[in-house]
Amino acid sequence: MSWIKVCKTDDVPENSVKKFWAGGGTIPLVIARHKNGYRAMPPVCPHMEEPLDVSGVVAGCVLTCTKHLWAWNLETLELQGEAEKPLKTYDVKIEGEDVMAFISEELVYEFDDEDDMDDDDFFNS
Amino acid sequence: MTVTLQTKSGEFKFETAPGEPVLFAGLRAGLTLPYECATGTCGTCRARKISGDCSPGWSEAPGMARFHPDKGDMLMCQAKASGDCLLRVPADVQQRDANTLSPSSIQGRISACRMLTSDVMHVELFLDQPIPFDAGQFMVVGAPGLEGGRAYSMVNHAMETDQLNFVVKRKPDGGFCNWLFDNDVVGSLVTLFGPLGAATFRPEEGFDLLCITGGSGIAGIMSILSHASAIDYFMTHQGQLYFGVRTLADGFYLPELAAMIAKSRENLQVTLALSDEKPSSDRHPDFPDIRLAEGFVHDVAAQSIDGSQENTIGFVAGPAPMVDGAIRVLIANAGLPANRIRYDKFS
Incomplete structure (x- = not known):
């Protein structure tokens, strides 16, 4: 895959998170618009799969999931608040009025950490 | 009975009493075990039994929804040892200083x-x-x-x-x-x-207080405001309380709140938000220092909070939808970063 048009710039007002489907309706993602731009990412919080279009709040440059206060700076992707995992993101560019995301494959988070529980590396991770 | 915990930061052993939840025994022994609700709803204290005798307790605990009981997953707040056992906890755990008070x-x-x-x-x-x-x-x-x-x-x-x-x-x-x-x-x-619980008032931090609560969620907020009032915190700091109930008749602890307002040199503001009733005045008929507003408490707070609140900490308590709405208000309307919002995560 390559650069894919996800939405129009006006579809996502500043300080909001909207969900879209890309790749012919096969890949869910959210576009978060912060003070200085846009981010494209999987549609759920990497903590407990909360839908970010419902529980995500953008203020300034920070995205916070209201469920457990995991937060990230959307410009630097720095972890804030109680976040323990980074966001995965698709590259984004604006072409005219279009928000484009570079999607080579669907980004997903590993939620089932049972390998972690069984693995000898558990204690070193 | 001895419980052995393997954690990301090493192995710990402690004794449990018959019928005592593993979480309580571990906290009592001074370990910083992960937990939030301590009553089976949130899932924060998840562990996996590796060997020994330990029953998971409440099988329908909401906090188990994402886990695997068939693989030995259990919530430490519900699990009870009936013999020596070995559990794994996917968290960093520390032994508290012997001088620190444990629950x-x-x-x-x-x-x-x-x-x-x-x-x-x-x-x-x-x-x-x-x-x-x-x-x-x-x-x-x-x-x-x-x-x-x-x-x-x-x-x-x-x-x-x-x-x-x-x-x-x-x-x-x-x-x-x-x-x-x-x-x-x-x-x-x-x-x-x-x-x-860690959603506590720490006066030494010196923050102004912004509290949004509904119904019986006022309990912990009352404790925070009582402590602040008792140490004359509102002589030098601002406090705002938005307290949501259904009707005027559902408001409670109003005499106590009115007394705190009277002592605060107008630095403590209390608004009672009525979700199911339109107040006939913007002041409570019996406690005129208490303001009245119509609507859900987080909506009332959103309309009342005027711009970014510097040097402020937010406290939230109440039913889950109200908590979600209130946190949104604290972030989007009051401009609070996530690390200046405190609430007990019961779900």
Whole structure:
């Protein structure tokens, strides 16, 4: 895959998170618009799969999931608040009025950490 | 019985009493085990049994929804050892300094109950020993013959006290609240474990206070405001409380709040938000220092908060949808970063 048009710039007002489907309706993602731009990412919080279009709040440059206060700076992707995992993101560019995301494959988070529980590396991770 | 925990930061051993949840035994032993609700709903204290005798307890615990009981997953707040056992906990755990107070099991006797509204009761307990606690903390309370414990935040505050006050709201299928509401329980013994919870007021931080709460969620907020008022915190700091109830008749602790306002040199503002009733005035008829507004409490707060709140910390307590809405307001309207919002994560 390559650069894919996800939405129009006006579809996502500043300080909001909207969900879209890309790749012919096969890949869910959210576009978060912060003070200085846009981010494209999987549609759920990497903590407990909360839908970010419902529980995500953008203020300034920070995205916070209201469920457990995991937060990230959307410009630097720095972890804030109680976040323990980074966001995965698709590259984004604006072409005219279009928000484009570079999607080579669907980004997903590993939620089932049972390998972690069984693995000898558990204690070193 | 000895429980051995393998954690990301090493191995720990501690003893449990018969019938005691593994979480309580570990906290009592001074370990910084992960937990939030301590009553089976959130899933934060998940562990996996590797060997030995340890039963998972409450099989329908909401906090287990994402985990694998068939692989030995259990919640430490529900799990009880019946022999020596080995569990894994996917978290960093530390042993607290021996001088740090740890939560403990205590007994209390119900000394007084009074109805605050048609479905909310104020309950006072005398403890068999005084305990210290921070404003905003809670206890897990159990009653004779009732399975499991319920978390209730203290309403009062004292540096060390043998009296704890709680607020209990009647719920249709609530075993503990039905026991309280349907029986003459004064004089009854209850078991308690705590104090628990980190959504606490720390005066040394020097923040202004912005509190949004609904219904019986006012309990911990009352403790925070009581502590602040007692140390004259509002002489030098601002406080805002948005307290949501259904109608004017559902408001409670208003005399106590009015007394705090009177002592605060107008630095404490209290707004009672009525979701199901249009107030006839913007002031409470009996307590004119208390403001009235119509709407859900987080909407009322959103309309009232005027721009970014510098040097402010937010406290939130109440039903889950209200908590979500209030956190949104604190971030989007009050401009608070996530690390300046405190609430107990019960889901």
